Amino acid sequence: MIHLLGVSKSYGDSLALSQIDLQIDSRRTTVLIGPSGCGKSTILRLMTGLVRPDEGRVLVRGEELAAANVLTVRRHIGYVIQEGGLFAHLAARGNVVLMARYLKWPRERMERRLLELAELVRLPRDLLERYPAELSGGQRQRVSLMRALMLDPDVLLLDEPLGALDPMVRHDLQEDLKRIFRELNKTVVLVTHDMAEAAFFADTIVLMRDGAIVQRGTIRELIERPADEFVTRFINAQRSPPELAGRRA
Amino acid sequence: MMPPTLKAFGGFPSPQPSPEQEGSKRRPIAAVGGAVLILVALLSSCSRRGHVTVASKAFTESVILGDIATQLGRQMGAEVTHRRELGGTRFVWEAMLRGDIDAYPEYTGTISNEILAGQGIMGDAQIRRVLAGRGIEMTRPLGFGDSYALGMREDEAKRLRIHTISDLRRHLDLRFGFSNEFLARADGWPSLREAYRLAQKNVTGLDHEIAYRALAEGSIDVTDLYSTDAEIELYHLVVLEDDLHHFPAYDAVFLYRADLARRSPQFVDAIKRLEGRIAPSKMISMNADAKVRRVPEATVAADFLRDTLDVSGRPIAAGFWGRLGARTWEHVQLVGASLLAAIVLAIPLGVVAASFPRVGQVILGTVAAIYTIPSLALLVFMLPKLGIGWTPAVAALFLYSLLPIVRNTQAGLRGIAPAVRESAQALGLPPAARMLRVDLPLAGPSILAGIQTAAVLNIGTATLGALIGAGGYGQPIVTGLRLNDTPLILEGAVPAALMALLAQGLFELAGRVFIPRGLRLQ
Numbered sequence: 111m112i113h114l115l116g117v118s119k120s121y122g123d124s125l126a127l128s129q130i131d132l133q134i135d136s137r138r139t140t141v142l143i144g145p146s147g148c149g150k151s152t153i154l155r156l157m158t159g160l161v162r163p164d165e166g167r168v169l170v171r172g173e174e175l176a177a178a179n180v181l182t183v184r185r186h187i188g189y190v191i192q193e194g195g196l197f198a199h200l201a202a203r204g205n206v207v208l209m210a211r212y213l214k215w216p217r218e219r220m221e222r223r224l225l226e227l228a229e230l231v232r233l234p235r236d237l238l239e240r241y242p243a244e245l246s247g248g249q250r251q252r253v254s255l256m257r258a259l260m261l262d263p264d265v266l267l268l269d270e271p272l273g274a275l276d277p278m279v280r281h282d283l284q285e286d287l288k289r290i291f292r293e294l295n296k297t298v299v300l301v302t303h304d305m306a307e308a309a310f311f312a313d314t315i316v317l318m319r320d321g322a323i324v325q326r327g328t329i330r331e332l333i334e335r336p337a338d339e340f341v342t343r344f345i346n347a348q349r350s351p352p353e354l355a356g357r358r359a
Numbered sequence: 360m361m362p363p364t365l366k367a368f369g370g371f372p373s374p375q376p377s378p379e380q381e382g383s384k385r386r387p388i389a390a391v392g393g394a395v396l397i398l399v400a401l402l403s404s405c406s407r408r409g410h411v412t413v414a415s416k417a418f419t420e421s422v423i424l425g426d427i428a429t430q431l432g433r434q435m436g437a438e439v440t441h442r443r444e445l446g447g448t449r450f451v452w453e454a455m456l457r458g459d460i461d462a463y464p465e466y467t468g469t470i471s472n473e474i475l476a477g478q479g480i481m482g483d484a485q486i487r488r489v490l491a492g493r494g495i496e497m498t499r500p501l502g503f504g505d506s507y508a509l510g511m512r513e514d515e516a517k518r519l520r521i522h523t524i525s526d527l528r529r530h531l532d533l534r535f536g537f538s539n540e541f542l543a544r545a546d547g548w549p550s551l552r553e554a555y556r557l558a559q560k561n562v563t564g565l566d567h568e569i570a571y572r573a574l575a576e577g578s579i580d581v582t583d584l585y586s587t588d589a590e591i592e593l594y595h596l597v598v599l600e601d602d603l604h605h606f607p608a609y610d611a612v613f614l615y616r617a618d619l620a621r622r623s624p625q626f627v628d629a630i631k632r633l634e635g636r637i638a639p640s641k642m643i644s645m646n647a648d649a650k651v652r653r654v655p656e657a658t659v660a661a662d663f664l665r666d667t668l669d670v671s672g673r674p675i676a677a678g679f680w681g682r683l684g685a686r687t688w689e690h691v692q693l694v695g696a697s698l699l700a701a702i703v704l705a706i707p708l709g710v711v712a713a714s715f716p717r718v719g720q721v722i723l724g725t726v727a728a729i730y731t732i733p734s735l736a737l738l739v740f741m742l743p744k745l746g747i748g749w750t751p752a753v754a755a756l757f758l759y760s761l762l763p764i765v766r767n768t769q770a771g772l773r774g775i776a777p778a779v780r781e782s783a784q785a786l787g788l789p790p791a792a793r794m795l796r797v798d799l800p801l802a803g804p805s806i807l808a809g810i811q812t813a814a815v816l817n818i819g820t821a822t823l824g825a826l827i828g829a830g831g832y833g834q835p836i837v838t839g840l841r842l843n844d845t846p847l848i849l850e851g852a853v854p855a856a857l858m859a860l861l862a863q864g865l866f867e868l869a870g871r872v873f874i875p876r877g878l879r880l881q
Contacts, residue, residue, distance in 0.1 A: 158785045184787035195782030199800040199875040208796065209786045241877030257786070 111136040111265060111297045112157055117166035119152055126152045128321045130166070134265075139291050139298040141308040144318035145344075150301045154267045157299070158189055171264065185209070188258030192270040194250040196242040202253045203238040206260055213261075227256040230293070232286060248279040255290070266291075268300045272307065284310060305348040317341060410438050411619065411626045414451050414463040414828070417444035417837055418567070419649045419656065420505075420587065420642065424464035426660035428613065428630050434670050437626035442747075444837050446826030447540065448473055449739060450747055456493065459746040461616050461623075462630065466505060468609035470497075472546035483610075494617045498630055500610040503587065503639040507541070507606040509551075510584045510596040512574060523602040524555050527581065535559055536579030538567035546607070547583070554605045568840050585609075587639060589647040611637070636667055650842060679850075682835075687854060689830035693749070693821040694858075697756030698814055705761045705813075706806065709768020710794065719769060730762040734823045752821070752829035759820055760813040767809025771802030803874050811866035818859045822851065832858075 112134040119127040127149045134140050142150040155161045156168050159180035168175045170183050196205050203224065210220050228235055231252040242250055251271055258266060271287070272280045288311060291298050302308055308315050309329040317324045317332065325337035336342045411432060415425030425441050432439040442460060445451050452474050454460045471480045475489055487497055509524055516522070519530055527533060541547040542564040551557070565573060570582040575594045584591065584598070591598065613630045620627050645663060648654040654662075664670040708726070712719030732740075737755050745751035775798060783797040799806075825833030832851040839847030870879070 155781075160781055160784060181787050181789055184785055187785070189782070189785035191778055191782060193778065195776075195778045197779065197783070197797055197801065198877045198880075199797075199803070200877065209788065212788060212792055212796070241875075241880055243877060243880035 111171065112299070113167075113169040114153065114156065114163075115167045115169070117156060117163045117168060119149075119156065119161060119164050125321050127156075127163075130321075130323060132316065132323065132326075134297060134299055135314065136297050137295050138313040139300065139311050140314045140316060141312035142299065142301045142316050142318060143303060143305065143308045143344075144324075146303065148318040149321040150318050151269050154189075154269050154299065154301055157265075157267060158184055158187055185261055186263045186265065188255075188261075188263040188266045190251070190254045190258045190266070190268045190271045192273040193247075194242070194254035196250055196254055196257075198242050201239050201241050202233075202245065202249075202256075205242070205253055206238075206256045208257070210260055223260060223262075224256075227259055230259070230290060231255050246279070247275050248283055251275065251283060252286075255287075259294075263296070265297045265299070266294075268298070270301055270303070273302070287311070305345055317344065319344075409622055410440065411462065411623045412440045412442060412460045414442045414445050414454065414460040416448065416451055416463070417446060417841060419589070419841060420585075420646055421464055422656045423645050423649060423659050423663075424501075424611070424613075426656045427633065427663055428462065428464070428626075430657070430660055431632065431664055431668070431670060432623075432626040432629040434664070435625045435629045437623045437629065439626065442828040444825065444834070444841070445747060445828050446735070446738070450742065450827055453742045454747040455495065455614065455616060457743075457746045458616065459748065461619050462613055462626070464501075464611060465497075465614045466609035466611055467500070468506065468546070468607045470614075472607060473544055476545055490614070491617065496615050496617050496620070498613040498615075499634040500612055501633050502635045502637040503611055503642045505585050505587050505609045505611060505642075506601075507547070507609070508584055508586050508601065509581055509599045510574070510591065511581050511599065512577075513595045513597045515580060516597045516599070521599065523600040524551075524557075524605070525602050526599070527557055527559070528555065531559055533559055533561070533580040534578075535562040535581045536565045536570045536573050537562065537583045538570055539564040540567075541583040551605060554603055566840065568843060572843070587643050587646060589643065589650040592647065593651050611642075632668065637663075641667070653842065653844070683850070683854065686830060686832055686834060686851070687858070689824070690818070690821055690832050690855070690858065693752055693756060693824050693829060693831050694814065694817045697753045697821075698760055698810070698817055700753070700757045701760035701764055701813060702810060704757075705764035705809075706768050708761070709765045709806070709809075710772065710799075712765060712769040713772035722765060723769065726761040726765050729758050732758075734759075734820065735826065738823070738827055747827040747829075749824075749829045751827055752824035752831075755823065756817050756821055760817055763812040763816065764806070764809040767805045767812070768802065771805025771809075772798055774805065775801050800875065801878070804870065804878055807866065807870055807874065811863065814862045814866065815859045818855055818862060822855060 112132075114130050114132040117127055117130045117132075118125070130149075130153070132153070142153060144150050152161065156163055156175075157170060159168075159175045171186065173179055173183065175183060196202075197208070200208065206224055206227065207215075207220050210223070215223075224238070225235070228238060233249065233252045233256065237245065237249060237253075242253070245253065255271070268287075272283055275283065284307065291311070298311075300308075300311055312329065314326060315329055315332055316326045319340055325332055325341050327335075332341055333345060336345075413425050413429050413432070415421040422443055425443065429439045429441040445454070448465075448469060451460065451463050455463065465474075467483060467486060470486050470490070475486070478489065480486055480489060483497075483500075490497055509527075511521060519526075521527060521530070537548055542562070548562070563579070565579075565582075567583075570579065571584075571590045571594060573579045574582050574596070581599075584596070586598065590596065613633070615627065615630065641663070645659050648659045648662075649656050661671070705726075708722050712722045734755060737758065738751055741751045741754055745754055779801070780793075780798070783793045788796065821831050822833030822836055824831040825837045832855040835847050835851035839845065839849075839851065
């Protein structure tokens, strides 16, 4: 579905990605994980054409991303960021239908899709009339997800979508997201720095460090056959509740 | 009396505004804004046939003479408008060359030494010949002369035993406060200093009227004045003798466009009837009537016509509320048209400035530079193209309004969080749609605040319209300054302040209507 071939990218003097080759499988959930600044968000931004590679090629649905096709390609990609990136001047409804309205969808089709999505992300209908400032963090992410899904894209990119939420809300939303990914059966790429979250969502985990891919595989493969010591350290650095409980005992 | 001083403004003298103010017919048309300015500029350059526009400069003697010519012209069957209190010789002269005005009272010394400076012109015959080459005629002298002089307080002069300008050389610590025009003119302070070898260091430029008051209260010692000024008596001043005969004679005359003889022969006959009819003593008493006794200039003029020429002039008076209404409407039009035009240009400029940072620096630098140009200088720059009146006033206000709106548009757009901007990009919206549907609405509060700032500044600055005969609240301020009449100054200043407050309130209200609730919640 998405291919990065020999992609390098630097911002000024700092190298964000160096010679990356990455294939994202269709209808699977791939999680990009790694410490801050490892380049995982840059990969998402490359896939949406928000940044251009210095070297190498980015192919989405078999097409190389270029100025000529970037607007079309973006309409087949849903993109959700931390904090949602909602437009403060539009109510939830306005945010979700912004693109459909630009594409002049008929009113009934727009309304049908809106309600369908509200149900999918479990957002109460009356919240659709609220402005982002009147919604909680979790509700904002649900609206943001609706906006990303409005045009029924093939690909869904999520950049730390749960990063700014408190643990309870985060837990509920994780469950919902996983259900949604399963129901929609789309190609999903999710960026996180939380190993438990990665393990929870991923069909495939891509562990990154300093602009390079360290290991790509299932969580089991990463635990049982780590590519190097960093993989083990990174996994062990994130303690699970049973561990914490065990230590106290 | 006082011929060629700064006396910069134009306006209704105290209680009897001239009702007509040329140009009122085309104001509503032009209220649309930018592109229309050009059309109006074209319209304003062609005088109406048969209609005569008299102008006066912003000092009492000139206004009285303008009123005399206006009333006498009307009496003799001409259709005459008086544009009062225009902002200085340069404005009036250029406006006459352009045909915005047809006639105004002037002084021969000013013509030879200032208007036609550097051409070595001597004597009336030569002045007449040179003026004729530019399509301007000059009447014979009206009967009184007026000339520059230096004055001091009588008690102070006595104490220091100063009688002549040469005596000033003995007192180097004297503080000189000259009218700005005298300070700058070639025939003013620079040549006087050279002729008398005056070495005083403490020399400041002031408004002529303020200089009198400064002299009276002792914050300056010497000022320039004119030999027919009413204030000489009022403030107990002495005129220092021009012992080296430095200052040239200034005979009062009327200048008028040569084509007036064809367009309105009655009017030319009218001003020719004034030749040799105004004695110096008569002029001083008329100046004193207007300045000291606060008789409206139009009444002073009517009295003169009745007493001297046995003609009944017709002063036309309007009540306080009538005047206030007329000025408010003028002011609203100046501010409204200029603001509208500025919005139309400044928002796109702000968008460009935000989108292309390097171009943006040039744009912001330019509008900031424009903002720093003093209003008088700006009006002088525009004089050859736009002349006087409503159009250049709106053009100046328009230019001054650009900075706050461009600045706030740019800042509002640049202030949008990168994540939000990227979200809009990632949706697949093309750049123009992003700007219209996301960026501009998000920057809306900032843009509106910029427009609000521009509006409030504009209401204050629009008082400069009076400098060039565009009316508005500046008129009573100018007249009040000229006549040292505080209530009259307040008649302009207070409504201007109230209008600024009102604008402030209206924009708060507009914010509630035009800014989506979602942006006001944060």
